[in-house]
Amino acid sequence: MVIVASVLFVLAIVVGSVAVAGLTGRLPRNRWAGVRTPETLASEETFALANRIAGPTMAAAALLLVIGGIGALTLGTVGGFGVAAVAVVAALVTAAYGGTVGARAAAAAAPAGCGDACGCGSAPSPDASEASATISAITTESRADAAAAADCGEDSCGSCSLKGACLPH
Template identity: 70%
Template sequence: MLILATVLFVVAVVVGGVAVAGLAGKLPRNRWAGVRTADTLATEESFVLANRIAGPTLLAAALLLVMGGVGALVLGGVTGTAVAVVAMVAALVTAGFGGSLGSRAAAAMPAAASGCGNDCNCGSAPEPAAETPADVAAAADCGMDSCGSCALKGACLPS
């Protein structure tokens, strides 16, 4: 039981730390902690907004984990294990709910203008349709299928 309670306490500290940083707007945009969806990672503002919205539920999830750890220590045995498992499931559901709210808020933000199509006209006008599957594959290999490939546009296609 001591190991289970210790794990719950450590996870609660990590989740609580992420929650506090998110609420304060100090959680940097990253791929490991916080609400991480395509919408939230699109801009710094959307990441901050999503994590501020999810912060209270993450704090609640951390509290549930602490309660599960205390329950495991105090009750012990099968009952303590059951309390810990219920607390973990409740914490996951609570954190998931907050993450969902944050993700929806980030998705509702206006889209930021990207460099795609603005700097070198890459992607701003549709390319002529490729004739064969080999042409489509060649365009993908050449880098014509993404915005980061403006410099390669058409460089490796046959004339």
Template identity: 45%
Template sequence: MFVVALILFVLAAIAVVTGVLGLTGKLPGNRYFGVHTEEALRSEEAFVLANRVAAPTSIGAGLLLAAGGVVAVAASGIAAVVAPIVALGIGFLTLGAGANAAAQAIAGLAPAEEIGGCGSACGSCSLRDACEPAAR
């Protein structure tokens, strides 16, 4: 059970650190940690807002995972098996709830600027002969 507890402690540390960095606005934009939905990655403002909203649930999930790790080390028998599984499940559900809240929070932000004069959808534009995507 030591290996299971160690995995839970590592996941808990990642969740708590990500939550604290997100809460303070110091989590750098990335595709691996924090809220990394397509909407959150569209702009730096959206990424920071999404991770600030999801930070409390990330910290809470980290604490739940750490508690599951403690039970895995301290308990014996069926509790040492069931507690880590339950902690992992509830932790992931908590992270999902935070990501959902973040998605709702950034839904009200202004959409990202379109590339190109007609939204790069030249097939549906009346100016399709002159339409060229803007240079980046």
């Protein structure tokens, strides 16, 4: 049971550290820790907002893991495993709830364009001449499709936000 408790305590430290970093705004945008959805990764501001909102539930999840670790140490083998399992499930549900709320807030606060995750406004790529040739070869029909996309709020960056949902198939 000492191994189970140790694993829960280490997980609690990791989750608690992410919670504190998210609450204080010190969690850098990354692909490993925090609330990571396309909307939250679109900009530094949305990532910080989502993780600041999810921070309290992440801290609660860390506390649940600590409680599970204490239960695993103090109860017998059967009771300790039971408390540890319940604590892990409760921590996952709690963290998932906070992540969902944070992701929704980030989606609501996301800029109208694609943010800086799609490369909008970035320097041209080495294949810019190919892209330029492709753009100049747009037919009248695809221009109508582009106009329909503009009505959907996807006019400058492609289909980052709606993934092509407004375009005819």
